[in-house]
Amino acid sequence: MFPKNTLRPAWPPPMHNTAKNNGRAKVTASPALTREQHLDLYFFMALNRAVEEAMVRLFRQNKIVGGLYSSLGQEAVSVGTAYALEKRDWMAPMIRNIGSLLVKGVPPRDIFTQHMARYTSPTKGKDGTSHFGDLKNLHIVSPISMLGDLIPVMTGVAMAGRYLGQKIVAMTWIGDGGSSTGAFHEGLNLAAVQRAPLVLVLENNQWAYSTPVSRQVPLRDLADRARAYGVHSAIVDGNDVAAVYQTAKAAVDRCRAGQGPVLIEAKTMRMRGHAQHDPAEYVPQGMFEYWKARDPIERCEKFLTANKLWDAKTKSEIHARIDGLIKADLEFAENSPLPPPELAEQGVYCEGPLCLEPRWERPIAEVTPPGCSVQAAWKVSDPGSIEAGQAMPGAPLAKFTRMEKTPAAPRSPAKGSTKKIAARSKGRR
Amino acid sequence: MEPVTFLEAIRQALFEEMDRDPAVICIGEDISVYGGAFKVTAGLLERFGWERVIDTPISETAIIGAACGMSYLGLRPVVELQFVDFIACCFNQLTNFVAKSNYRWGAPVPMVVRAPSGGGVHGGPFHSGNPEMYFMHTPGLKIVYPSTPYDAKGLMKAAIRDNNPVLFFEHKFLYRRIKEALPAEDYVVPLGQAMVRRKGSDLTIVSYAAMAHTSLEAAAELAKEGIEAEVIDLRTLVPLDQETIVNSVKKTNKILIVHEDTRTGGIAGEIAAILNEQAFEHLDGPITRVTALDTPVPYSPPLEERFLPQLADIVRAARDLARF
Ligand SMILES: Cc1ncc(C[n+]2csc(CCOP(=O)(O)OP(=O)(O)O)c2C)c(N)n1
Ligand SMILES: [Mg+2]
Numbered sequence: 001m002f003p004k005n006t007l008r009p010a011w012p013p014p015m016h017n018t019a020k021n022n023g024r025a026k027v028t029a030s031p032a033l034t035r036e037q038h039l040d041l042y043f044f045m046a047l048n049r050a051v052e053e054a055m056v057r058l059f060r061q062n063k064i065v066g067g068l069y070s071s072l073g074q075e076a077v078s079v080g081t082a083y084a085l086e087k088r089d090w091m092a093p094m095i096r097n098i099g100s101l102l103v104k105g106v107p108p109r110d111i112f113t114q115h116m117a118r119y120t121s122p123t124k125g126k127d128g129t130s131h132f133g134d135l136k137n138l139h140i141v142s143p144i145s146m147l148g149d150l151i152p153v154m155t156g157v158a159m160a161g162r163y164l165g166q167k168i169v170a171m172t173w174i175g176d177g178g179s180s181t182g183a184f185h186e187g188l189n190l191a192a193v194q195r196a197p198l199v200l201v202l203e204n205n206q207w208a209y210s211t212p213v214s215r216q217v218p219l220r221d222l223a224d225r226a227r228a229y230g231v232h233s234a235i236v237d238g239n240d241v242a243a244v245y246q247t248a249k250a251a252v253d254r255c256r257a258g259q260g261p262v263l264i265e266a267k268t269m270r271m272r273g274h275a276q277h278d279p280a281e282y283v284p285q286g287m288f289e290y291w292k293a294r295d296p297i298e299r300c301e302k303f304l305t306a307n308k309l310w311d312a313k314t315k316s317e318i319h320a321r322i323d324g325l326i327k328a329d330l331e332f333a334e335n336s337p338l339p340p341p342e343l344a345e346q347g348v349y350c351e352g353p354l355c356l357e358p359r360w361e362r363p364i365a366e367v368t369p370p371g372c373s374v375q376a377a378w379k380v381s382d383p384g385s386i387e388a389g390q391a392m393p394g395a396p397l398a399k400f401t402r403m404e405k406t407p408a409a410p411r412s413p414a415k416g417s418t419k420k421i422a423a424r425s426k427g428r429r
Numbered sequence: 430m431e432p433v434t435f436l437e438a439i440r441q442a443l444f445e446e447m448d449r450d451p452a453v454i455c456i457g458e459d460i461s462v463y464g465g466a467f468k469v470t471a472g473l474l475e476r477f478g479w480e481r482v483i484d485t486p487i488s489e490t491a492i493i494g495a496a497c498g499m500s501y502l503g504l505r506p507v508v509e510l511q512f513v514d515f516i517a518c519c520f521n522q523l524t525n526f527v528a529k530s531n532y533r534w535g536a537p538v539p540m541v542v543r544a545p546s547g548g549g550v551h552g553g554p555f556h557s558g559n560p561e562m563y564f565m566h567t568p569g570l571k572i573v574y575p576s577t578p579y580d581a582k583g584l585m586k587a588a589i590r591d592n593n594p595v596l597f598f599e600h601k602f603l604y605r606r607i608k609e610a611l612p613a614e615d616y617v618v619p620l621g622q623a624m625v626r627r628k629g630s631d632l633t634i635v636s637y638a639a640m641a642h643t644s645l646e647a648a649a650e651l652a653k654e655g656i657e658a659e660v661i662d663l664r665t666l667v668p669l670d671q672e673t674i675v676n677s678v679k680k681t682n683k684i685l686i687v688h689e690d691t692r693t694g695g696i697a698g699e700i701a702a703i704l705n706e707q708a709f710e711h712l713d714g715p716i717t718r719v720t721a722l723d724t725p726v727p728y729s730p731p732l733e734e735r736f737l738p739q740l741a742d743i744v745r746a747a748r749d750l751a752r753f
Binding site: 122123126127131132133135141142144145146149151152153154155156157158159160161163164166170182183186187189190193347348349350352353354355356357358359360364367368369372373374375 | 454476478486492496497498504521522526529531536537568571
């Protein structure tokens with residue numbers, strides 16, 4: 001494109017062809033999963049798929065208000081990652097993370113009523129899809145449509161948790177496409193510099209609407225994005241639920257130990273169009289076939305059978321449980337009313353008392369004078385030369401003396417009363 | 430008490446609120462060791478430490494996003510934008526994430542965004558803006574734009590204690606130019622209450638921030654000619670104190686709206702619509718406005734002077750209006 005031998009870089013840049021896993025350590029061995037854990041993971045993946053299939057039926061019956069997105073083929077990512085969180089931890093799902101919501105404790109009925117815009121939904125019909133949350137009990141932050149925005153928000157959640165002394169981890173997800181937004185990069189960098197306990201799951205499902213990943217990012221591994229920010233990262237087979245869980249668990253543990261954020265790239269495939277309206281004709285057929293052979297639920301079933309972790313009876317019990325749940329919750333949703341029109345006018349502002357007071361899990365005295373730390377949290381000791389590790393003369397660490405009360409008013413350059421202010425415009429015209 | 434500057438009044442509010450409530454933290458660019466570009470946060474680090482006075486990378490989106498996340502856990506972050514002009518860089522986080530949060534899913538965002546704003550200091554096109562109307566057009570945000578040290582302190586305290594996101598505009602021209610003695614005891618100025626700064630019967634001048642001072646000066650000039658102007662300082666743009674404006678117009682029957690913001694889509698248009706709805710039969714003259722030009726804020730002093738509403742412009746417009 002450009003003449004050779006100029007200082008201009010070639011464009012597009014060559015694909016960054018990285019070796020498998022890009023030299024990252026393999027998933028750090030967390031203790032092998034118990035049978036119950038394997039069955040749990042299977043249960044949630046199957047529930048995830050059943051909930052979404054039920055919604056496809058609702059969509060065909062015209063009972064879904066608006067669009068319907070699918071995470072078909074990606075269930076292992078949603079389920080395996082969220083399963084690594086504890087109850088106290090916080091998460092913020094994206095549109096294809098219905099499975100994460102289910103794992104965190106959201107009942108299917110909330111997902112149905114949200115998509116059907118019913119009054120009984122968590123947002124009472126104010127918003128749809130997975131756009132809801134729960135500050136008090138489940139610790140879920142509602143996503144918004146704008147991709148990437150959750151990353152700085154969840155960084156703030158992680159920072160606040162640390163400040164309050166809660167040993168929490170915050171987790172959120174982003175697509176391959178969403179990883180090109182400014183918010184992604186600002187958020188990841190802030191998390192890195194703050195060493196915030198944030199696990200960011202980059203769900204590489206090969207497509208962003210109709211655009212293949214290679215047209216969005218000239219990298220083989222999107223996990224490489226983490227390197228630019230000095231963030232620890234891992235790559236995992238997103239269709240192997242146990243591997244996803246183990247990778248996420250290691251990341252969560254690392255965060256909880258105060259070692260800073262982790263980015264996990266889960267490689268998987270979006271097995272439907274962007275949403276129901278999209279037949280995905282731009283996807284090569286062979287690509288669907290490749291990934292169909294690696295369906296995460298079938299793989300899990302084979303694993304459970306091969307390792308004798310279940311039998312036909314257990315399997316049918318699990319499915320009976322799922323069918324029962326879905327039937328009851330669908331019935332609830334279908335019988336739920338739409339919201340009263342006057343609700344549209346309510347709730348723009350929080351009029352009452354705050355619904356969430358901070359939960360302190362450390363002595364408040366540690367963050368109030370005279371107890372709060374005024375020790376410098378950082379120091380500048382490297383002059384920043386191209387030769388790394390140079391020392392500079394002296395010990396340039398800022399000193400801070402505690403101030404016991406509001407300092408005296410700073411000197412003010414201009415004296416006089418409010419009236420003087422208009423002088424700037426006096427007599428100019 | 431010693432009179433303090435507008436800037437010091439805001440600083441006192443931050444100190445006192447951080448002292449009162451450990452949930453209050455400050456976050457922004459260069460606010461800790463350096464004390465902020467204008468030194469409004471000077472001394473906070475020394476008193477409250479690193480965990481509560483947080484320097485960030487230059488990432489306005491991340492700052493607003495993180496503050497929003499913090500508020501979800503019950504903290505009350507006070508963000509400093511280095512200049513309000515950079516609010517364009519976090520427009521999405523503010524208008525889509527923060528503003529819609531309570532309405533969509535009942536999650537209040539009790540945060541304050543402080544932002545040095547306004548012209549008259551030769552800041553040029555990117556350091557002089559008055560972008561309040563972008564946000565007035567965004568349901569879910571509150572907007573404060575004080576004009577005196579007393580109000581700045583009291584409104585800042587009210588903003589921090591409010592359970593909603595509040596944009597707190599700090600007019601740079603006022604920072605060090607005005608002084609006022611403040612009460613020793615804790616006080617707040619409630620959001621949503623305009624202030625009648627001068628009583629009058631011939632016409633009403635509505636303004637806010639630095640232009641409230643120019644409007645008062647204009648009223649003094651007009652009085653010499655026998656025209657008694659009532660001057661209202663809005664103090665809070667959202668919630669807007671419609672009652673005070675409407676009541677004044679019912680008395681004076683004429684209104685002049687003065688703002689430093691550009692003309693088209695400025696608050697004058699909104700107030701005109703409110704008066705059409707609520708006081709149409711009381712109007713004896715055209716709803717009149719004196720505003721900045723519909724241009725970017727120019728840099729060179731004669732250009733900026735032409736851009737900004739001047740005392741003489743206000744006096745002239747008021748005189749014309751009074752003749753009706
Ligand atoms: C900032 C922003 N720009 C555009 C869109 C419209 N949009 C919604 S989803 C999508 C594709 C997202 O792709 P990806 O991040 O890979 O997620 P996936 O759909 O594959 O889960 C686009 C362009 C959006 N929601 N947000
Ligand atoms: Mg994608």
